[in-house]
Amino acid sequence: MYTVSTAKLWTSNFVWAYISNFLLFVSLYMFLPILPMYMVAKFPSTTLGEAGIVLALFAGAMFLVGPFYSYIIDTYKRKDVCMFSFLTVIAIVGGYSLIGCLFWMAVLRIIQGALFGITTATSSTVAIDITSTTRRSEGNIHFNWAGRLGMAFGPMFGLLLFSFSDLQTVLYASIAAGFAGFLCMAIIKVPFRAPIGAKAFSTDRFLLSRGWVTSGNLVLISIIFGMLISTINVYAASINLQYVTIRFFGAIGFGFILAMIANRVVFVEADFRARIVSGLILIILSLLLLITHYNEISLITSGVLIGLGFGLAASDFLVLFVNLSEHCQRGTANTNYLLAWEVGVGIGVALGCNLVESGSYMIVFQVGIIFAVIALLYFLLFTTKHFVKNKKR
Structure with missing residues (x-):
């Protein structure tokens, strides 16, 4: 799974990039569980369904x-581009409490989503630039784990603050976390890269031509997380x-932390199929647990299984x-x-809010199981064959 190399991965630059990415996702996921009801x-x-759709505009x-990345x-x-877009994304959070109608909330979400795309595209490129060429695949994985952890701990911090205060406090905390991430990015020293004369409109750094099948599978999975x-x-x-x-x-x-350990210990020699199939089965089990049991232990156990x-x-x-x-397409990947x-999460947020509004909470979990089963079948029937046929390394 990881490239073996004597080159150092965890340099001071990479550590700052890792923390910056973690704080960016903490900042933006902090208010997601609260914002629909607040709106x-x-x-x-x-309606709750309309609120979910507005939130999904972000993705x-x-x-x-994307075509201009x-x-x-x-x-x-x-x-410089990363820092500007990073700071603007965080500043927009402050506008959530100032607007007076749903239309302007939609406008803010659209602007913020577009700038978030630029931030993540440039920050991942910066992370690649500061990583040794022999460890860039491994660096990619670790860098993205930072964001994944932020997706889990951000909502936890937000709900903790909300239980003692109000949404305004959560928004202030979101801005503070984001600004701390911005400062971490500012510390990083990036080597000079000469321009290569890229086209103004291109799918490079945006969409991987061989990634459509894999993208569809990942969207199906992340819809569940968004719901x-x-x-x-x-x-x-x-x-x-x-x-x-x-x-x-x-x-x-x-x-998530257990998954990191499992990848290093339990699945270290396993094929990628074993890890993904095991993950999807655990997601299905977690949703079944939410449907069949209604107590504190089952809710927490389900959370562990989901992570x-x-x-x-x-x-x-x-x-x-x-x-x-290709070797030069890691940023695009x-x-x-x-x-x-993020597209899957956006669809999941909109779908989850609309399902709750039109039915019951159980429908959300039942639909989640359906998506997980479809994602599993999709992976076994299409993604694995496509990957084996088209992989470059």
Whole structure:
């Protein structure tokens, strides 16, 4: 799974990049479990389903600037572009509490999503630039793990603050975490890269031509994560276990850490199929547990299984993307991976909120199982064959 090399991976530059990526995702995922209900309360005519759709615009907006990634990264200093977009993304968080209607919330989400796409594309490129050429595949994986951990611990921190205060405090904390990530990025020393004359409009640094099949599979998986992250808080409140939601996201983070250990110990010699299939089975089991049991222990156990399942499956999907890319396309593979993940999360947020509004919380978990089964069959029937046929390394 990892390239063996004597070159040092965890340089001071890479550590700062890792922390910066972690804090970026902590900042933006911190308010996701809270924001749908806040929007319904602040804008009286807004339904939960409409709130979910507005939140999902964030992911769709990444396509607006995606074709220009290659030109932006090649023409301008990538670290400078990253810092500008990073800071703007965080500043927009402060606007959430100032707007007076749903339309302007939608506008903010679109602008923020577009800038987030630029931030992640440039930050992953910076991470590649500061990593030894012999360890860039491994560096890619570790760098993305930082974001994955931020997705779990961000909601936990946000819900913890919200339990003692209000959304305004959560937004302030989000800005503070994001600004700390910005400062970490500012510390990094990036080597000079001469421009190569990239086209103004290109899929390079955006979409991997051999990644469509893999992207579809990852979208199916991340839809489940989006559904859970946007509805688990209100579900727990409906069964008088809202105080457990904080522990639930902490359990997901713990599950992610277990997945990191499992990749190094249990699955170190295993084929990628074993890790992804095991991960999807664990996700199915976690959703079945949510459907059949309604207590604190089952909720926390489900969180651990979710973290372990997504940790095993999602990390290997990044490996698939990287191995489908040419040597000079690692940045494109990274961006395509994150794009597919965020699109799935966006769809999941919108779908989860609409399912809760039109039915019950159980429907969310049942639909999640359906998506997990489809993703598993898709992986076995299509993704594995496509990967074996088209892999570059």
